[in-house]
Every structure is written in C-alpha cells, then in structure tokens.
Amino acid sequence: MAADSVARCGVQGLTPFNGSFGCPYCLEKGETHWETETAHKWIYCGQSAPLRTHDGFIEDLGILRDKLQVRPNLKSYNGIKEASPLLLLRKFDMVNGFCFDYIHTACLGVAPTFTNARMDSNNHNQIFFIGNKIDEINARLHTWRVPYSLNRSIRGIDERKFWKSSEWRTWTFLVSVCLKNILSTPYLKHFMKFVKALFLLCSKQIYEMDLLLADKLLKEFATSVEALNPFALSFYDELVSKRRRLVNSKSVTSSCLMLGIGRVYELNRDEQNLIKALGYQ
Numbered sequence: 001m002a003a004d005s006v007a008r009c010g011v012q013g014l015t016p017f018n019g020s021f022g023c024p025y026c027l028e029k030g031e032t033h034w035e036t037e038t039a040h041k042w043i044y045c046g047q048s049a050p051l052r053t054h055d056g057f058i059e060d061l062g063i064l065r066d067k068l069q070v071r072p073n074l075k076s077y078n079g080i081k082e083a084s085p086l087l088l089l090r091k092f093d094m095v096n097g098f099c100f101d102y103i104h105t106a107c108l109g110v111a112p113t114f115t116n117a118r119m120d121s122n123n124h125n126q127i128f129f130i131g132n133k134i135d136e137i138n139a140r141l142h143t144w145r146v147p148y149s150l151n152r153s154i155r156g157i158d159e160r161k162f163w164k165s166s167e168w169r170t171w172t173f174l175v176s177v178c179l180k181n182i183l184s185t186p187y188l189k190h191f192m193k194f195v196k197a198l199f200l201l202c203s204k205q206i207y208e209m210d211l212l213l214a215d216k217l218l219k220e221f222a223t224s225v226e227a228l229n230p231f232a233l234s235f236y237d238e239l240v241s242k243r244r245r246l247v248n249s250k251s252v253t254s255s256c257l258m259l260g261i262g263r264v265y266e267l268n269r270d271e272q273n274l275i276k277a278l279g280y281q
Contacts, residue, residue, distance in 0.1 A: 001086075004101045005109075012094060013061075013084040014076075018042045021079030025095070026051050045226075052095045058087075106198055107165040111172045114191060115160065118183065128187045128228075130179070134158050140178050146170055173199060190228055193221040 003011050008024060015022045019042060021029055028049035034040045050056075057080065064077040075081065086092055117123060119131040130137070138156040146153045154167040163171070171178070176192055183191075197217040200210045 001092075001098050002101075003098060004104045006104070008098055008101070011084060011086065012098070013080060013082040015079040015081060019079075021076070023049075023079070024052065024098070027078055054093045054095055057094045061087075102202075103165050107168040107172065110194060111168045112160070112163075115157075115171070118187075119157070127184050130183055133182050136182060137178055141174075144174075144177075146174070150174075187228060190221065190224055193217040197221070 001011075005017055008014075009016045009022065012024060014024055017023065019030075021027065022042065023030070023044055026049040028044050030042050030044045032040050033043040060078045060080050061083055064074070064080055067074050067077060084094065086094060086097070118128050119134070120129075121131055123129045124131065134157055138158065141154060141156065150170045150173060152164075152166040152170050154163065154170050157171075160167075160171075172195055175195060176188065179188055194217070197214040200206070200214045200217075203210065
C-alpha cells in the first residue's frame with residue numbers, strides 16, 4: 001500500500017513520525033532535539049532498536065486494549081494508538097505492507113533539508129555554506145539543458161521554496177555538476193552517495209547488484225550525516241531504518257517490490273562472486 005509519511009501513521013493507527021515511538025519501522029522512542037531556545041524537533045538517533053513486525057504489532061495492540069481498561073486516558077502503547085481497519089484485510093502486513101514514501105522522504109525531505117541548510121545565512125560561517133553563490137548556481141541551471149529522462153526543468157535556486165517534487169528530483173540528480181567547485185568537496189562527495197543510491201533505486205530495471213551497492217551507499221551516507229551535517233539529525237533514523245528494513249527483508253526481490261521501483265533480476269553465481277570481490281557483500 002502506498003501512503004506518504006503524513007497519512008501513513010493515520011492509516012496504521014500509529015503516533016505521527018514527530019512523536020514518541022513514531023517510527024513505523026522500529027521501536028526506538030526518539031528524543032527532543034532543540035534547534036534554538038524556542039524551536040525543537042522530535043528526532044531518532046539511529047539506535048539499535050528492534051524492528052517492528054506484524055505479529056508484534058498485533059501483540060502491542062492487545063496490550064494497549066488491556067491497558068485502556070485500567071487507564072482510559074492512555075494515548076498509545078509503543079506508538080500504537082488504535083486498531084486500523086486494515087487489520088481486517090487477510091494476509092496484509094501492517095508493517096511491511098507499506099512501500100517507502102520516495103516523494104516526501106527523498107524529493108521533499110532529504111534534498112531540500114540539505115540544500116536549504118547550505119544556503120541559510122545563519123550558517124554563513126560554516127564550510128558548507130553556499131548562499132553567496134546563488135547567482136553562479138542559477139547561471140548553470142539556466143545554461144544547461146535538462147536530460148530528457150528527468151522530464152522537468154527547474155526554476156532558479158532562489159525560487160526553491162516554490163519547487164515541486166519533480167523539480168527537487170531534477171536538482172538532486174544534477175547537484176554533482178551544479179555544485180562542482182562551489183560546495184566543499186567532502187560535502188559534495190557525501191551527498192553524492194545518496195544521489196547515486198537514489199538513481200539506482202529509481203531505475204526501470206534493477207539488478208541485485210544494484211540493490212547491494214545502493215545499500216552500501218546509503219549506509220555510508222546515513223552513518224556520516226551526524227558528523228558532517230548536524231542540521232539533518234531528524235532524517236538520520238529514517239535513513240538508517242529504511243536501510244535496515246531493506247537488509248533484514250527475507251529477500252532482495254521482496255524488498256525491491258516493496259519499494260515499488262522496478263523489476264529485480266537475480267544474479268547468477270559469477271555475478272555473485274563479482275559482488276563479493278568488489279566488497280559489496
């Protein structure tokens with residue numbers, strides 16, 4: 001089932017992602033991260049919390065029912081607030097039955113968070129600040145022609161608050177050339193791990209080798225977020241939990257089908273040996 005991050009919690013009967021135990025994939029409680037004296041976010045720090053399962057979901061729902069008999073004002077248990085009508089569907093998995101929200105997580109999530117922070121005047125003393133390079137970036141955007149496969153040109157970077165998800169997608173895939181010699185190399189290389197993984201997962205045909213490489217890149221990207229980009233802490237757990245869910249699935253094929261992003265081709269023995277030789281397994 002497809003549902004974005006905002007709607008999914010309501011459909012599942014869970015606490016929203018910005019609340020305690022709001023992660024739909026694991027049982028990490030989360031914590032408050034104060035950005036300023038008055039502004040804060042609820043973040044997940046990527047701890048090794050147990051993954052949610054359908055059976056565990058049903059068990060927690062039963063515990064919630066029992067607790068409500070004693071404490072009628074109890075709002076939730078392990079993030080579960082109520083029984084979802086989807087439980088009436090036979091063989092539907094309440095945890096793994098939802099595909100990843102690519103539009104909001106990647107195009108309208110990670111991409112604008114990193115881009116806006118690097119252009120925020122409050123970060124003018126940071127090495128990753130590029131807010132003083134807007135004219136140069138716009139010149140590149142207006143000069144180059146967008147590849148046909150992206151199918152959407154974008155407005156100037158100074159109009160990014162009006163960008164649609166397709167424009168953020170175009171920006172994400174062009175960031176390596178748009179920001180070359182503008183953004184500090186370590187930060188550009190770090191973000192390119194996310195871009196390359198996203199490109200692989202958005203391909204029309206996906207081989208098992210592609211998934212293994214994407215997993216490796218996302219792992220490297222996610223584990224470096226906190227050190228290089230403290231402003232992006234709120235995305236850390238979602239990146240890690242998605243990768244953990246992909247790795248812990250019963251098969252690479254089922255994981256890819258859950259993503260809803262194409263067909264998977266099983267590797268033969270020679271290709272599997274190549275993956276091991278390259279260090280991707």
